Amino acid sequence: MMIMWKKYKGIVIVFYIIIHFLSCGSNPVKRFMDVLSMSDDMAFSVLETEDRGFIIVGVTYSEGKGDIYLIKTDSSGDLQWYEVFGGKGDDVGKSILNIEDGYIIAGWTRFYETRGYDILLLKTDLQGKVMWQRNFGGRGDEMALSLVEAADGGYVIAGWTNSTGNGKKDVSLIKADDNGNIVWHKTLGSDKDEVAYSICRTEGGEYIVAGWTSSFSKNKDVYVLKVDGNGKLIWQNTYGGEKDDGAYSVKEVGGEYIVTGWTKSYGAGRDDVLLLKIDTEGNLLWRNTFGGRHNESGAYVNPLKEGGYIIAGWTDSEGKGGDDVYLVKTNSRGDMLWYKTFGWLGNDLASSVQQTADGGYIIAGTTESYSRGDREVYLIKTDRDGNLLWHKIFSWKYEETEILVKRFTSLGR
Numbered sequence: 098m099m100i101m102w103k104k105y106k107g108i109v110i111v112f113y114i115i116i117h118f119l120s121c122g123s124n125p126v127k128r129f130m131d132v133l134s135m136s137d138d139m140a141f142s143v144l145e146t147e148d149r150g151f152i153i154v155g156v157t158y159s160e161g162k163g164d165i166y167l168i169k170t171d172s173s174g175d176l177q178w179y180e181v182f183g184g185k186g187d188d189v190g191k192s193i194l195n196i197e198d199g200y201i202i203a204g205w206t207r208f209y210e211t212r213g214y215d216i217l218l219l220k221t222d223l224q225g226k227v228m229w230q231r232n233f234g235g236r237g238d239e240m241a242l243s244l245v246e247a248a249d250g251g252y253v254i255a256g257w258t259n260s261t262g263n264g265k266k267d268v269s270l271i272k273a274d275d276n277g278n279i280v281w282h283k284t285l286g287s288d289k290d291e292v293a294y295s296i297c298r299t300e301g302g303e304y305i306v307a308g309w310t311s312s313f314s315k316n317k318d319v320y321v322l323k324v325d326g327n328g329k330l331i332w333q334n335t336y337g338g339e340k341d342d343g344a345y346s347v348k349e350v351g352g353e354y355i356v357t358g359w360t361k362s363y364g365a366g367r368d369d370v371l372l373l374k375i376d377t378e379g380n381l382l383w384r385n386t387f388g389g390r391h392n393e394s395g396a397y398v399n400p401l402k403e404g405g406y407i408i409a410g411w412t413d414s415e416g417k418g419g420d421d422v423y424l425v426k427t428n429s430r431g432d433m434l435w436y437k438t439f440g441w442l443g444n445d446l447a448s449s450v451q452q453t454a455d456g457g458y459i460i461a462g463t464t465e466s467y468s469r470g471d472r473e474v475y476l477i478k479t480d481r482d483g484n485l486l487w488h489k490i491f492s493w494k495y496e497e498t499e500i501l502v503k504r505f506t507s508l509g510r
């Protein structure tokens with residue numbers, strides 16, 4: 098397969114393009130990705146690295162099309178290096194793994210004009226130089242939204258496809274080996290839309306997948322599936338009330354599963370953060386919601402070393418104005434212990450949170466508050482009580498932010 102990647106021309110063309118990126122109709126995702134301007138830079142995943150710095154992946158529209166970036170910072174959030182890569186169409190990096198000799202990134206690409214979006218899997222070395230990339234997909238669209246290391250080597254990617262399956266969008270699961278070659282591929286779903294946003298490997302070497310479905314009732318419901326190491330369905334279940342509910346993140350904890358997302362069915366009004374605990378057979382153990390009269394959503398959940406959960410998302414009931422980053426800590430029963438908001442007058446969203454080695458939190462997302470209205474990469478570090486230690490804003494456009502110079506890594510193989 099011949100793959101040519103275009104070099105950045107270094108030209109900034111001042112106009113806006115509107116891209117209906119995820120036409121799945123999910124409001125919280127629209128906040129992230131539905132309307133993208135050419136100058137938008139967004140973070141989708143952050144990890145703490147072995148040197149206690151941070152690696153961030155996302156998309157920059159600084160050239161009028163989506164390109165994947167990697168940003169590496171030290172433990173203070175100061176830039177160490179960054180790389181940008183992509184082809185002539187949109188390329189988006191959504192999820193990242195830190196492996197021994199580099200990084201694995203999953204997302205999507207529009208490399209082949211006749212094939213819509215395809216799932217993209219790529220590996221870089223520890224300095225962000227691309228080692229290989231793979232495209233998976235059919236004539237319709239497919240996107241990868243999450244990936245994990247497989248129990249038996251390689252990676253399992255979760256997302257959706259409308260090229261194959263049981264109708265409209267279906268959950269797509271792809272097992273790839275260490276070199277990115279497909280081992281197996283499954284589509285799971287029913288006649289209407291199914292989308293997987295998050296995948297987690299269980300201690301038993303199975304996979305738990307969460308997203309949403311509109312096939313089983315008149316509106317969207319949280320959709321959780323468990324598959325074995327070969328992608329064979331063990332169980333699936335839906336969770337939700339009479340309005341739309343969906344999941345963005347799932348993690349295993351003690352053989353059970355914690356899920357966050359959004360709900361219109363329950364809570365204090367409009368969308369609220371949804372937190373579900375599910376047992377190993379898929380039975381709902383408890384449900385909680387967080388938020389106020391306006392819109393909230395949970396984007397990412399992680400179990401904590403000390404027990405309980407940290408949830409990052411956004412709220413427009415609280416904070417400084419528009420959406421603000423919403424950080425919620427709960428106990429192991431899902432009761433809120435505290436919450437914090439971050440941001441300023443524009444919309445500020447979190448997409449990923451991790452507990453750091455110092456017991457605090459690193460949060461990555463997108464801010465409109467610190468620029469002239471477009472979106473920039475937003476990195477927030479807090480202590481263990483959620484108090485702000487520092488934040489950083491990265492952008493390829495504005496001088497007052499961290500990154501000034503565009504530098505595109507030309508890829509080819």
Ligand SMILES: [Ca+2]
Binds near residue numbers: 238
């Ligand atoms: Ca495709």
Ligand SMILES: [Ca+2]
Binds near residue numbers: 312
């Ligand atoms: Ca379907």
Ligand SMILES: [Ca+2]
Binds near residue numbers: 368
């Ligand atoms: Ca609300």
Ligand SMILES: [Ca+2]
Binds near residue numbers: 420422440443444
């Ligand atoms: Ca705000």
